[in-house]
Amino acid sequence: MQFIPEFSDIERARKLIEGYIHHTPVLTSESINKITGSGIFFKCENFQKAGAFKFRGACNAVFTLAASGSDMKNGVATHSSGNHAAALALAAQIKGIAANIVMPVNSSEIKKRAVAGYGAIITFCEPTLESRESTLAKVIAETGATEVHPYNDFNVIAGQGTAALELIEEAGQFDVIMAPVGGGGLISGTAITVKKLLPGCRVIAAEPAGADDAFRSFRSGKLVPSVNPKTIADGLLTSLGSRNFAVIRDKVDDIVTVSEEKIIEAMRLVWERMKIVIEPSSAVPLAAILERKVDVINKKVGIILSGGNQDLEKLPF
């Protein structure tokens, strides 16, 4: 199997998962356009099933494994504290197979309930990468389940690329398309789609300054691991994956970093002006625009709003 997907893999993913995923709407806001001096089209993956774009990649991974004749009777497994866990649980439920999810004990109650609500078998671990990985290895040894990595996975990347495909089909030409970067699943899938369909369109990743391993990797040309990242954008705490980095080096035009203050300001702006619920990770590209890290004046810009799983009791404003 190839290391990274091509656009044809994304087209194949779309055929496989359509009918299971939501074709999410593309929204615009006159007041945000006025504030930024640009025309921004928001692809609303906060409305996706399980509340985030992660369901695209999880579906494509599970359905591709099932269609390939892999032995799936022992189910799938992953470690995740958040959106990938819920997405994989729901995708497995659709195929009627078990989802074994390793979650740190300190994961939010709302996320634990969501994962359990999709029928997953949860094994709790300590909130360290070592504990997550060793617990997952033990679960896989015991169950025989197939691991589906949250982002450093061929089929997951191909699935995430379908969001940009829908965005371009619906809204046409763009000058710039942006997405947040954490592990890199969304931005790598997005870049493969955009550079095929709109070769002249710039692809820009936005990352919290407090979790800037992708930025440093991109600038240095070497994969820099994430050490003690700190950001309110909890979906972006993960370390960039090797497959994701390979795509980013080849197809992403720039990575910019943003402050925590601007992430919160951008998040609030979307809630107040667009009347939609997004989680902090989703706000990072707009934060980069507000912080003037990206030139968008009089340009047509696409932003993928990655998810909407925000605990309403823990708002930053």
Place this chain on the structure above:
Amino acid sequence: MQFIPEFSDIERARKLIEGYIHHTPVLTSESINKITGSGIFFKCENFQKAGAFKFRGACNAVFTLAASGSDMKNGVATHSSGNHAAALALAAQIKGIAANIVMPVNSSEIKKRAVAGYGAIITFCEPTLESRESTLAKVIAETGATEVHPYNDFNVIAGQGTAALELIEEAGQFDVIMAPVGGGGLISGTAITVKKLLPGCRVIAAEPAGADDAFRSFRSGKLVPSVNPKTIADGLLTSLGSRNFAVIRDKVDDIVTVSEEKIIEAMRLVWERMKIVIEPSSAVPLAAILERKVDVINKKVGIILSGGNQDLEKLPF
């Protein structure tokens, strides 16, 4: 002029205001359908310009006055602490005329800013009906502006009826269509539309138990004024209007009341499951369903989500 509009007035309103208002989306939620045992179609007026359905009626009133050759050079005027104020200010701005808004001094800062942001001239008054009315009378005497009442107005009712018109055109047949009732502008316009297009569809108004003047008026057959209403649904504190009551008596099948607890529960459910921002008034019909005040099992239900102007620093959860 007639006392209350007919469906042809609503069709005329639609032609007059289209191109100025947002044709808002209709959203559904699998999980809310599962919880309620019904199929609910939410007409998202929280995405309307100025954040609420009020913009439909305000536009129709201002545009109709302008088209009728009325002397509009002195602008329009109203008293309102909330969504009608912002809606009228924006409608007047579109026509390039002045909007004179009387607002209670204790109106929320966010609403004061919104109204000022649309270029209105604000006159503050005491937070009593007497002060609101006497201050408005004074403003009108001084300016020569034309009053546009928030709900007890022929053209405002006709404008509000366009939301249900769009809902039915998009989603087809319904068993039940619901809206909240405060002054009665939305439910009266809705009822005129529904009873014309879907004569067999029930129209049900939902009202907070702590502000149940419409419920008591409907049951007694006499207009009962609202005395010291108390509810988190601040858009529904107003007293039912006489024109609105005339429509309700004729065309609304039932009015049900709901507890504050269920309003908050329903509001939270919409935020968490649908990832959209609604204000408490919008949640009142769903609250009635959760409280089993309306039989919706296996039925197709339309709900008009009236608005999304929620102060993010004052969430009830």
